[in-house]
Every structure is written in C-alpha cells, then in structure tokens.
Amino acid sequence: MHYNTGYHAEAIPLVRNFVHTFRDAEAVCVPSASCVAMMREHYELIARNENDALLLQEVQLLLPRIFEFSELLTNHLKVTDVGATFPHTVTYHPSCHSLRMLHISEGPIKLLKQVRGLSLIDLPNKEQCCGFGGTFAVKNADVSMAMLGEKQSCIIETKAEVVTALDNSCLMQIYGGLHRSNSEVRTLHIAEILAAEGARA
Amino acid sequence: MSIRVGKAAAAPAFPIAAHEALQNDQLRRNVRHATNVIRTKRALRVDEMPDWQQLRQAGSDLKQHTLAHLDHYLEQFAANCEKAGGKVHWARDADEANAIAIQLIRDHSANDPHPEVIKVKTMTSDEIQLNPALEAAGITPIETDLADMIVQLGHDEPSHIVVPALHKNRFEIRDIFRKEMNLPDLTETPEDLTAAARRYLRERFLRTRIAVSGANFAIAETGTVCVVESEGNGRMCLTLPDVLITLIGIEKVIPRFADLEVFLQTLPRSATGERMNPYNSLWTGVTPNDGPQHFHVILLDNGRTQLLANELERETLQCIRCGACLNACPVYRETSGLAYGSIYSGPIGAILSPQLQSLDHSRSLPYASTLCGACYEVCPVKINIPEVLVHLRGRIVRGDQKTLSGKLSIENIAMQTAAKIFLSRRRYEAAQRLARIGQSLFERKGQLVNLPGMAGAWTATRDLRPIPAQSFRDWWKERPASSKGAAR
Numbered sequence: 100m101h102y103n104t105g106y107h108a109e110a111i112p113l114v115r116n117f118v119h120t121f122r123d124a125e126a127v128c129v130p131s132a133s134c135v136a137m138m139r140e141h142y143e144l145i146a147r148n149e150n151d152a153l154l155l156q157e158v159q160l161l162l163p164r165i166f167e168f169s170e171l172l173t174n175h176l177k178v179t180d181v182g183a184t185f186p187h188t189v190t191y192h193p194s195c196h197s198l199r200m201l202h203i204s205e206g207p208i209k210l211l212k213q214v215r216g217l218s219l220i221d222l223p224n225k226e227q228c229c230g231f232g233g234t235f236a237v238k239n240a241d242v243s244m245a246m247l248g249e250k251q252s253c254i255i256e257t258k259a260e261v262v263t264a265l266d267n268s269c270l271m272q273i274y275g276g277l278h279r280s281n282s283e284v285r286t287l288h289i290a291e292i293l294a295a296e297g298a299r300a
Numbered sequence: 301m302s303i304r305v306g307k308a309a310a311a312p313a314f315p316i317a318a319h320e321a322l323q324n325d326q327l328r329r330n331v332r333h334a335t336n337v338i339r340t341k342r343a344l345r346v347d348e349m350p351d352w353q354q355l356r357q358a359g360s361d362l363k364q365h366t367l368a369h370l371d372h373y374l375e376q377f378a379a380n381c382e383k384a385g386g387k388v389h390w391a392r393d394a395d396e397a398n399a400i401a402i403q404l405i406r407d408h409s410a411n412d413p414h415p416e417v418i419k420v421k422t423m424t425s426d427e428i429q430l431n432p433a434l435e436a437a438g439i440t441p442i443e444t445d446l447a448d449m450i451v452q453l454g455h456d457e458p459s460h461i462v463v464p465a466l467h468k469n470r471f472e473i474r475d476i477f478r479k480e481m482n483l484p485d486l487t488e489t490p491e492d493l494t495a496a497a498r499r500y501l502r503e504r505f506l507r508t509r510i511a512v513s514g515a516n517f518a519i520a521e522t523g524t525v526c527v528v529e530s531e532g533n534g535r536m537c538l539t540l541p542d543v544l545i546t547l548i549g550i551e552k553v554i555p556r557f558a559d560l561e562v563f564l565q566t567l568p569r570s571a572t573g574e575r576m577n578p579y580n581s582l583w584t585g586v587t588p589n590d591g592p593q594h595f596h597v598i599l600l601d602n603g604r605t606q607l608l609a610n611e612l613e614r615e616t617l618q619c620i621r622c623g624a625c626l627n628a629c630p631v632y633r634e635t636s637g638l639a640y641g642s643i644y645s646g647p648i649g650a651i652l653s654p655q656l657q658s659l660d661h662s663r664s665l666p667y668a669s670t671l672c673g674a675c676y677e678v679c680p681v682k683i684n685i686p687e688v689l690v691h692l693r694g695r696i697v698r699g700d701q702k703t704l705s706g707k708l709s710i711e712n713i714a715m716q717t718a719a720k721i722f723l724s725r726r727r728y729e730a731a732q733r734l735a736r737i738g739q740s741l742f743e744r745k746g747q748l749v750n751l752p753g754m755a756g757a758w759t760a761t762r763d764l765r766p767i768p769a770q771s772f773r774d775w776w777k778e779r780p781a782s783s784k785g786a787a788r
Contacts, residue, residue: 101719103671105693109719116723140687195672228630232670234711237757239668241319244761245328245634246670275762278747 102141104234114145118157126175127165130290132197132265135167140200167197168290169265173206179213185295186216190259192250192273194266195228207265207289214292220257224249231272247276254284261285263292303603304394305427305657307457311641313664318639327467331459331636334466335627341573342624342678349569358562360682363618366555367608373520373553374599380523384585386595394428397600401430401545402437404596405510408543416440417545418504419448420537421527422514423461423621424547424600426643427656430512441512442504444533446497453480459637461644462571462623467636501533511541511592515548516620517563518597521556524584525597528567528577538581544592549600551617563620566680570622603656612691616651618681625675625685631668640665647675651688666692710753732771739766 102110117138121127129135139162146155172178191211197203211219230236230246237243250273254262260283264270267288274286311317321327346352366373378388389404391397409415417434419425419441431441431452443452447465451458454476458464465473474488477496486496513534517526525546527534538544554563568574586595607613626632626646637645641661642653650669654662666689669675675685700706721731742748748764750756758764 101715103690103693104715105666105690105695105697106715106719107694107697109715113719113722195670195674199673199677226674228670228672228674230630230670232672234754235667235670237754239315239318239631240757240761241315241322242631242634242668243670245322246630247762249630271764272762275758275764278763279761 100233102137102145107145111145111149114142114158115154118142118154118161121165122157122161124164126171127161128168128171129165130168130265130288131267132167132194132201132203133268135165135170136196136200138162138165167201167203167265169203169207169210170201172293173209179209181210181213181293183213183217183293183295184215184297185292187261188218188220188257188259189261189263189292190220190222190254190257191225191289192222192229192254192262192264192269193225194264194269197265198226203265210289210293211263214295217292220259222257222262223253225253229269229272231269233268236272243272244276247272251276251280251282255282259284261287261292263287263289265289302393302395303657304429305603305653306429306641306643308642308653308657308661311661313661314639314641314668315664317641318635318668321635321639326469326472327636327638328634330467330469332633334460334463335633338463338573338627342570342627343573345569345573345575349565355562355566356680356682359566359620359680360618362554362559362562363620363681364614366553367551367614367617370550370553370608373555374550376520377518377523377553378597378599380520381518381525381585381597382523384523385587386523386585386597389596389598391598391600391602393602397428397547397598397602398430398433400598401512401547402434402439404543404545405434405439406437408510408594414438414440415510416442416504416508417510417512418442418444418508418537418541419512420444420514420534421516421529422512422547423458423643424514424549425512426458427549428547428600428602430547442508444501444504444537445529446531446533449497449501450476453477457638458643459645460623460626461621461637461646461648462626467638501536505533505536505540509541510543510545511537512545512547513537515546515552516567517560518548518553519555519557519560520553522584524557524582526560527581528564529579529581530572530574530577532579535579535581538583539591541592543594543596545596545598547598547600549602550604551619567620567622570624570678570680607655612684612688613655615683616648616655616688618683619648619652620681621648622680624678624680628674628678629669630672630674631670640668647685647689648683651683651685651692654692663696666690666696714754729771729773732767735767736769 142158146158166175191207211217228246229250230243235243262273262284270286270288277284381388389400391400405415405417417439434441443449447463450465450468450473460466470488470493473493474486478484478486481496481500483496486492513527515525516528568577586593604617607617625648629647632646640649642649644652650665654665669689671686673686706712721727739748742751743766748766749759751759
C-alpha cells in the first residue's frame with residue numbers, strides 16, 4: 100500500500116520487518132497475488148536503492164521460498180485435488196497482479212475443477228481490472244466505480260452463485276459493489292472454496 | 301524555457317475531469333465501442349506473430365540504445381538531412397518552435413498577408429499549441445488528417461493519440477460537417493461522410509503551398525523522415541506543396557534505415573491492428589522538380605532532455621505513439637482522453653505529461669491508474685508504465701512531505717500511522733481490537749457505512765464488511781494442536 104501510493108521511504112522498514120520475520124521459514128504462503136507481486140517486483144530494487152547488501156542478500160534468499168497460495172499448491176506441492184466439496188456454480192476473476200505480474204493462469208482453474216460438485220463458469224472479459232487499485236479506489240472513486248460496474252455486469256451475466264479470486268482486495272471491491280446493489284452473488288477467496296467440505300460453505 | 305504540453309496549464313485535476321466525462325453516456329459508449337474494435341483487431345494481428353515478444357524486445361533495445369546516445373544520432377540525422385537539401389532548426393521549447401514555424405511560413409509567403417497552411421500527422425504541434433500561435437500570427441492552419449479535421453471543425457479536443465475523434469460517432473460527425481461545410485442534407489453513411497471530407501480537403505490540398513507535418517521516425521544514417529498513415533491525406537500534404545515544414549520531437553530519431561524493419565511491424569499492428577499501414581511515406585531532403593522544393597525540419601526538445609538522466613524516466617521517451625496502451629487501459633476506457641487534460645492521454649500520457657511539464661494538474665495523473673499492467677503488456681517497446689507511475693508517485697509524495705500542508709494532510713498522517721502499526725505485531729493486534737470497538741459506531745445491518753476521512757469515498761458507493769470478531773491468528777491459535785502442521 101505504501102510503496103504503490105508513493106510512500107517509498109515508509110515502505111523500507113516494512114520490507115525489513117517482513118524479511119526478518121520470515122527469513123527462517125521453509126516456505127511462506129501468501130494468500131494474495133498482489134502482495135507476492137510487490138515482493139518479487141520491488142524488494143530487490145528497494146534493497147539496491149538502499150545500498151544495503153545484507154538486505155539484498157536476505158531478499159534474494161527469501162524470494163524463492165515465497166509462494167502465492169495457489170502457486171504453493173499447484174507448482175510447489177504439485178497438488179490439484181485438495182479433496183474439497185463445494186456444490187455451487189463459481190466464476191473466477193483472474194486478478195491483474197496474479198495474471199500479469201505473477202503469470203498465474205492455469206493453476207487456480209485446475210484447483211477449482213477438481214472440487215466435487217463445483218461448476219466453473221467462464222467470466223466474460225475476465226482480464227479487465229475490477230477497479231480496486233489500492234488507494235485508487237478512494238482517490239479516483241468515480242472511475243473505480245465505473246470499472247467495478249463493468250466487472251459486476253460480467254459477473255452477473257454468468258449467473259454464478261459465487262465469484263472467487265486469489266486476492267481479497269479485489270474481492271473486497273467486488274463485494275462492495277455487488278452487495279450495495281443487492282446482488283445475491285457471494286465473494287469467496289479461493290482458499291475458502293478449497294477448504295469447503297460439503298453443503299454450504 | 302517555456303515548456304508547454306497542450307492546454308494542460310488550464311486543465312482540472314484528473315478525478316474532477318473524469319467525474320465530468322463519466323456523466324457523458326454518449327462519449328462513454330463511443331469510446332467503449334471504438335476501443336473494443338481496435339483491441340480485437342490488434343489482438344488478431346499480434347497473436348499471429350510467432351516472434352512478437354522478440355520484436356518488442358528489439359524495439360525496446362533499439363530505443364534504449366538511441367536514447368543513451370541521443371546527441372550523436374541527432375547530429376548525424378541533422379547532418380545527413382542537410383546534405384540532402386533539408387534545413388534543420390533546433391527548438392528548445394514550445395515558444396521557440398512556434399516562432400521558427402511562423403517565421404518560415406512568413407518567409408515563404410511574402411506576398412500573402414493571411415497565408416493558409418495544411419497540416420497532417422503532428423501531435424507534437426498540439427503539444428506546443430502551434431495552431432493558436434499561427435492564428436495569432438494571421439496564419440490559418442487546416443488539419444487534413446480526417447480525425448484531426450473533425451476535431452478542428454468541431455472546435456473540440458483530441459481524445460486519443462492515434463484516433464483523435466474516437467469519441468465522436470458518425471451522427472455527431474455528420475452534424476459537424478453539415479454545419480461547418482454548409483451541407484444541410486448530408487447523411488451519416490460512411491460513403492457520404494467520406495465524399496464530403498474528400499471534396500473539402502482536395503480543394504485545400506490543391507490551393508495551399510505550405511504544409512506542416514509531424515514524423516514517426518527520423519533516420520540518422522540517411523537523414524530520411526518517415527510518416528505512416530491510413531488515409532493518403534498525409535501523402536498529399538507531403539508531396540503537393542512547395543514548402544514542407546516537419547516538426548519532430550528529438551526522441552523520434554532511430555539509428556539506421558534497417559531499424560524500420562522492427563517498428564514498421566510493431567507500430568501498425570499495435571496502433572490500428574493492421575499488418576502494415578496503407579501509406580508509408582519516406583523522404584530524404586529535397587528532390588529537384590519532385591515534391592516540396594523547400595524542406596525544413598524543426599527538432600523539438602520541450603522538456604524531453606530532462607528525462608534522459610534517469611533510466612526509468614528515460615523509458616518514457618521510447619514511446620512510438622501507437623496508442624495501444626490507451627485502448628488496453630480500463631481507466632481510459634471509462635473516461636476517454638478528454639479527462640487527462642493533455643494531448644497525451646491514457647497511460648502514456650499519465651507518465652509523459654507530468655514529466656515534461658510539472659503542474660498542479662499533472663500531479664493527479666500518476667494516480668490515474670490501478671497499476672493493472674494492461675498497458676505494459678501491450679506496449680510494443682516495453683515501457684514499464686506501472687513502474688514509472690509508481691516512481692512518479694514517489695516523487696510527488698516526497699515533494700509534498702517537504703511542505704507543512706503536505707505533512708499535515710490526512711493521507712500523510714494515515715500513511716505514517718499505518719506504517720507504524722504494520723511494523724509491530726503488538727501495535728497491529730491492538731489496532732485490530734480498537735477498530736472492532738470503533739466500527740460499531742458505523743455499523744448498519746451488518747455493513748460499515750459513512751466512514752470518516754478517505755474511507756468515506758469507499759462507503760459512499762460501496763458496502764464494506766466489518767472486521768470479523770476472530771482474526772486468522774486467533775482462529776489458528778485455538779485449533780487443536782493435532783491439526784496444525786498436518787501437512788499432506
């Protein structure tokens with residue numbers, strides 16, 4: 100949030116704190132593609148700009164052990180069937196940072212297709228941003244809402260009961276719009292679907 | 301120096317201009333339709349190229365190399381252009397370029413107190429506001445690119461860097477032509493509109509002796525200038541008059557003739573979804589008894605050299621003005637180019653305008669993006685626009701923090717406080733507890749409403765779930781020990 104809004108100096112201690120907290124972890128599972136994108140795209144750059152060789156080394160050692168949630172399952176653990184049951188129609192919104200920065204496309208689809216009872220419906224114009232964009236959502240609230248409007252129409256068009264994604268930030272935006280307009284469509288993080296064990300989650 | 305980028309000095313901040321654009325349903329329908337059409341065509345023509353990613357890389361490498369040795373290639377271009385009979389003029393800023401153009405037009409129309417000039421394919425002339433400067437000097441500029449002509453006749457502003465009248469549909473264009481060409485019975489069929497434009501333009505091509513053009517590429521090795529277009533009106537402008545004045549931003553130079561191989565593949569596919577442009581005009585200096593007998597080049601800086609020192613900022617100058625980032629941008633799609641307050645709109649405008657000209661209005665432009673990355677994905681010269689946007693945001697924040705009002709702004713205080721909270725688990729958990737208590741003041745029917753400060757912009761139009769009673773960490777702590785670490 101700080102780095103992308105322009106608060107670069109304020110982001111540096113947060114980077115250090117993160118690295119120090121997780122440096123001994125065998126694997127770090129992050130349930131947000133956007134957060135992983137920040138780490139992969141900017142942590143090395145931030146360490147270099149700080150001329151901090153030690154931090155840079157720690158970042159380089161840590162980064163290969165950081166996984167977005169679905170990446171951890173499909174790429175690292177090679178799991179696509181987690182034994183979940185979720186008898187609902189679901190549409191998947193590929194969040195911008197998962198798609199264009201982490202290049203995640205097939206993994207989440209494979210995971211969802213293995214869920215018992217789940218019927219996956221393709222989202223029209225799915226690669227278009229939902230309009231969240233961190234502080235953009237409040238700094239440019241009008242445009243953010245217009246973008247959300249397009250996303251909402253596409254979701255409703257699928258007639259799915261649930262919309263899911265790898266990022267809770269996008270889902271917060273999508274929920275905000277759907278719920279305000281009295282839509283019945285629910286928003287769930289992919290982990291919530293994969294943890295479902297039966298009837299209604 | 302008087303660096304000027306279009307009418308940006310008088311433009312409102314992006315969120316205000318966007319608010320206005322969003323009220324115009326016709327505008328939004330036109331822009332959505334047009335960008336959908338171009339996006340689909342572009343995707344078709346890009347996906348058929350097996351070496352597209354290599355072409356992007358080659359274009360980026362070529363531009364980076366040229367910008368790193370810009371002085372060398374500019375001098376080489378100027379020398380070769382003059383050797384072939386052209387005359388090269390150097391302009392530091394908008395005023396100098398306008399003055400040079402006006403003087404050249406005066407010199408070549410000694411007997412005419414109110415000369416006309418035909419113009420084509422020069423967005424750079426909009427950047428320096430050449431038309432108002434010409435009019436003030438008693439010279440009438442006539443735009444001959446079809447879309448530029450529609451914008452000029454409609455007393456409008458361009459809304460797209462490749463298709464400037466993209467925000468107008470054919471009914472609106474018919475109304476402009478009816479009024480300005482005095483054709484009360486004109487229909488909105490494409491055939492009728494084209495015929496009307498053709499008659500109007502042909503008259504002017506035949507009677508006008510001086511033309512002003514832009515350029516897509518200036519080739520250092522040969523002194524050749526290149527313009528690509530779809531209509532042929534450019535070809536008319538470039539060949540019929542006696543005098544041709546070509547205005548070129550200094551970043552348009554490329555080293556070798558052979559380098560066109562890359563750009564003439566990537567530019568048309570990115571810009572209009574065509575395999576090649578219908579008209580590719582290349583000319584070198586003056587050819588006796590063929591085409592313009594007087595050829596002038598104005599090489600324009602207007603703030604560009606300020607971007608050379610920083611590697612990331614310099615990427616901005618790689619732009620070949622294809623407009624693919626505009627068509628891909630979900631923000632542009634909603635607001636059109638009119639909200640950007642500058643001739644350069646969309647993602648590229650959001651990074652170019654604020655770097656050329658530092659203005660209050662342009663401070664809002666780096667924030668006119670969700671950083672979704674669609675622009676970077678389509679850019680044929682791989683400008684990492686999201687990265688430059690974030691870099692420019694940093695510059696704005698650092699500048700603001702030097703002022704008292706900036707230090708005391710709600711945003712700065714919120715960001716500083718959040719940074720302190722995120723740094724300590726103890727403070728983070730305390731803040732969570734506090735928020736759980738505080739949020740009850742704003743809770744209505746299970747939603748948070750009317751939040752104060754910046755969050756109010758959220759709750760005005762969107763619902764928000766309250767913070768749950770139990771955090772993930774608390775839930776994890778309370779699970780039976782046997783189920784933790786039960787890896788498959």
